[in-house]
Amino acid sequence: MTKQIFRIAPGFEEIMPEEYRELVTDGPYDRSVGVADLGTFKELLEEHPLCAGCGLALSLRLFLASLPAPADTVVVGSTGCSAIAFPQVGLHNIHGLFGNQNAIASGLKRALKLRFPDRPKDVVVVAGDGATADIGLEMVMHSWFRAENIATVMLDNEAYANTGGQESGMSPRGAVLNMAPTGKKFEKVAMPEIARESGCAYVAVTSPANARRFEKAIRRAILVARDVGPTYVQVFCPCPTNFKFRPDETLGVIRKREKEGVFQYREYITPEAQQYLAASEGEKR
Amino acid sequence: MDSYRVKAGPEGYLPPAAACVGICLPERGHALLEGELVPEERALEEIARRLLAAGNPVFFPGPLILWDWKEGVAEKARALQVLAREVRAKIIPMPDYRPKYPMINPAVEINPNHPNLTIWHNHIDVCVFIGVHCHYANVALKIIRGGTDCYTIAICGEVGHEDAMISLRDAGLRTLERLTAMVREMKRKAGDVG
Numbered sequence: 001m002t003k004q005i006f007r008i009a010p011g012f013e014e015i016m017p018e019e020y021r022e023l024v025t026d027g028p029y030d031r032s033v034g035v036a037d038l039g040t041f042k043e044l045l046e047e048h049p050l051c052a053g054c055g056l057a058l059s060l061r062l063f064l065a066s067l068p069a070p071a072d073t074v075v076v077g078s079t080g081c082s083a084i085a086f087p088q089v090g091l092h093n094i095h096g097l098f099g100n101q102n103a104i105a106s107g108l109k110r111a112l113k114l115r116f117p118d119r120p121k122d123v124v125v126v127a128g129d130g131a132t133a134d135i136g137l138e139m140v141m142h143s144w145f146r147a148e149n150i151a152t153v154m155l156d157n158e159a160y161a162n163t164g165g166q167e168s169g170m171s172p173r174g175a176v177l178n179m180a181p182t183g184k185k186f187e188k189v190a191m192p193e194i195a196r197e198s199g200c201a202y203v204a205v206t207s208p209a210n211a212r213r214f215e216k217a218i219r220r221a222i223l224v225a226r227d228v229g230p231t232y233v234q235v236f237c238p239c240p241t242n243f244k245f246r247p248d249e250t251l252g253v254i255r256k257r258e259k260e261g262v263f264q265y266r267e268y269i270t271p272e273a274q275q276y277l278a279a280s281e282g283e284k285r
Numbered sequence: 286m287d288s289y290r291v292k293a294g295p296e297g298y299l300p301p302a303a304a305c306v307g308i309c310l311p312e313r314g315h316a317l318l319e320g321e322l323v324p325e326e327r328a329l330e331e332i333a334r335r336l337l338a339a340g341n342p343v344f345f346p347g348p349l350i351l352w353d354w355k356e357g358v359a360e361k362a363r364a365l366q367v368l369a370r371e372v373r374a375k376i377i378p379m380p381d382y383r384p385k386y387p388m389i390n391p392a393v394e395i396n397p398n399h400p401n402l403t404i405w406h407n408h409i410d411v412c413v414f415i416g417v418h419c420h421y422a423n424v425a426l427k428i429i430r431g432g433t434d435c436y437t438i439a440i441c442g443e444v445g446h447e448d449a450m451i452s453l454r455d456a457g458l459r460t461l462e463r464l465t466a467m468v469r470e471m472k473r474k475a476g477d478v479g
Contacts, residue, residue, distance in 0.1 A: 006352070007352070007353050008351065008352065008353065009350060009351055009352060009353040009358055009359055009362035010353065010359050010362060010363065011362055011363055011366045012346065012351050012362060012366075012376075012378065015376050015377070015378050016351065016378055016380060017378070017380065017390070017393050017394050020380050049386040049387065084386070087383040087384050087385055087386065088383070088385060088386065
């Protein structure tokens with residue numbers, strides 16, 4: 001998609017709902033905007049139905065503002081909290097079955113390469129921890145083994161949050177949830193390490209508590225996936241509803257975990273991706 | 286099954302898809318009128334008559350005509366607006382098909398997942414679907430027939446819709462222009478020049 005086709009047919013401007021008109025005139029398509037510009041342009045996320053204080057909703061908002069080329073981006077999602085928000089997003093998005101998101105993204109990326117050989121199309125998987133680390137782990141890993149040019153973003157709220165609170169592979173050891181009353185018996189799945197060993201050219205662990213760092217990780221992941229190989233970003237976005245803290249404490253919870261050393265921002269970049277990023281980020285400067 | 290006719294509802298919760306009760310899509314040059322196959326001209330006349338007789342006719346343009354996405358769309362959009370003015374119809378858009386939460390504002394848009402809200406709140410007695418992708422038009426038409434007494438018309442650029450009370454097929458710019466000319470002629474005959 002380019003902005004040339006994202007325009008209202010003549011005569012229909014007045015009858016279109018306001019949010020569509022604003023997306024056309026003031027949206028982020030074909031513009032260079034980022035998280036620092038939030039509040040100055042029409043965002044791709046129009047309200048959302050997620051819980052108050054949802055770390056995932058904030059992450060989704062930052063993610064959408066971080067896309068290097070929203071007009072040429074397709075997001076593939078999966079069952080989970082983010083799937084409830086995606087109908088409010090003004091971006092091509094596909095809802096896969098629970099866990100097959102990376103398989104869909106692989107086929108889509110290959111098809112887009114054939115259909116638009118001269119125009120890069122970014123395919124980004126955005127899924128929760130259940131879809132990525134548990135139910136879809138096989139398809140996630142195999143997309144990495146095959147070195148598919150897709151970016152995978154896991155929104156890690158450490159639980160199956162919208163089904164009442166079951167533990168996921170990403171819940172921390174000892175976590176007690178509504179439907180996991182005896183506490184989780186093993187550690188978080190080591191997804192960043194699995195990603196690195198499975199062939200990802202760029203891996204980052206980040207959170208919405210630092211918006212600039214978050215944006216940098218998302219942009220790097222998408223750019224490296226475009227030209228080098230598969231990438232993975234793990235976003236720690238705690239859930240106030242299931243982990244029982246106040247909605248205004250979400251960022252505080254992240255910072256506390258960071259201070260305790262339980263959550264740490266980190267990046268892994270292959271030499272090839274490093275070279276690529278040095279060139280592309282140098283160009284930008 | 287042979288006697289089933291696609292009439293204005295409310296037919297009740299979950300009405301059958303018309304295709305499942307024996308209604309077939311028309312061949313080229315033909316149209317569907319309440320489930321019966323008729324020549325296109327006959328259906329055009331009935332559309333013109335229904336629109337002129339309606340108390341509150343409303344056009345529901347879908348994404349295929351609302352967005353200027355390919356050559357020819359702008360001309361078709363203008364022709365639709367001329368027709369709407371001619372029959373004094375309102376236009377309520379269906380810009381996309383997202384099942385928005387908590388719900389759409391039925392005064393300003395229609396959504397295929399709950400089209401009855403727009404019909405009910407705006408007291409619409411005749412509506413026209415145009416530029417809506419087939420599967421979403423089918424869903425919306427069935428919901429409208431199930432829950433409202435609105436008379437549905439589909440001006441379809443593909444092969445038509447069994448679930449509309451009147452459905453054209455292969456309808457393009459020329460079809461809209463013919464329909465507008467027919468409306469003007471009916472109004473002239475009736476002495477209505479306003």
